[in-house]
Amino acid sequence: MEYEIKSLGKFKYVEEGVGEPLILLHGLFGALSNFKDLFDYFKTTHRVIIPMLPLYDLSLLDTSVSGLQKHVAKFIEAMNLEKFHLLGNSLGGHIALVYTLKHQERVHTLTLTGSSGLFENGMGETYPKRGDYEFIKHKTALTFYDPAVATQELVDEVYEIVQNRIKALKIIALAKSAIRHNLGQELNDINSPTCLIWGKNDTITPPLVAEAFKKLLLHSELHWIDKCGHAPMMEVPTTFNEILGKFLSEHKLPA
Numbered sequence: 001m002e003y004e005i006k007s008l009g010k011f012k013y014v015e016e017g018v019g020e021p022l023i024l025l026h027g028l029f030g031a032l033s034n035f036k037d038l039f040d041y042f043k044t045t046h047r048v049i050i051p052m053l054p055l056y057d058l059s060l061l062d063t064s065v066s067g068l069q070k071h072v073a074k075f076i077e078a079m080n081l082e083k084f085h086l087l088g089n090s091l092g093g094h095i096a097l098v099y100t101l102k103h104q105e106r107v108h109t110l111t112l113t114g115s116s117g118l119f120e121n122g123m124g125e126t127y128p129k130r131g132d133y134e135f136i137k138h139k140t141a142l143t144f145y146d147p148a149v150a151t152q153e154l155v156d157e158v159y160e161i162v163q164n165r166i167k168a169l170k171i172i173a174l175a176k177s178a179i180r181h182n183l184g185q186e187l188n189d190i191n192s193p194t195c196l197i198w199g200k201n202d203t204i205t206p207p208l209v210a211e212a213f214k215k216l217l218l219h220s221e222l223h224w225i226d227k228c229g230h231a232p233m234m235e236v237p238t239t240f241n242e243i244l245g246k247f248l249s250e251h252k253l254p255a
Helices: 032-042 065-078 091-102 133-141 152-163 165-180 207-216 237-250
Strands: 006-008 011-016 021-025 047-051 084-089 107-113 194-199 220-225
Touching: 011 032, 011 065, 021 032, 021 091, 032 047, 032 237, 047 065, 065 091, 065 165, 084 091, 091 107, 091 165, 107 237, 133 152, 152 165, 194 207, 194 237, 207 220, 220 237
Parallel strands: 021 047, 021 084, 084 107, 107 194, 194 220
Antiparallel strands: 006 011, 011 047
């Protein structure tokens, strides 16, 4: 994904397009490339913004869902974004939920795909198994219905991350934080229209998680994508973009 990385103070982000702002939050092993098809599709209709989350740059104390949410909140303030659409995948969905609970007046719509926040078969304490390439390859492939989506380039990216001891510790800290930070008691408070887009074959946040979100988020709609795992916007981008495009067109910002 060859796009210009912009800076604003300590914040780094990618931004293209004009129109209603659409903010995208990536997951624990996420990268800008995870949103390539979504970004290219919606930059023709929206102002698409992807903040680069400091997964490995915060102090160990702040390496948590709450710490990342605070970073996103400060980024949004710095960008002077008053009302926008917010989308998160996996850990990014969890951050989006916490942000929405604190700043409902700003979040016009919320979209979650493979989000943590209720339950997930996390990468867990043993995930960053340093030095074991086949283990990393297997774990990365589990993200998708079709293991072929876990390209060598993608596996190499994850492998390189977990070879760094500090990064591996921070991955564990974030995974533990996501498990501890359960939002089940709070989700009824969210009033923003919410679109749940879920892979029927997601093994990390299984279908029962999507159904629980649908029950707890009072203004939500749930869309299933068959033969699809934990990252629908990567694995089945055409269908994902059609669902999201229809949802956003039905919930435009007031003029």
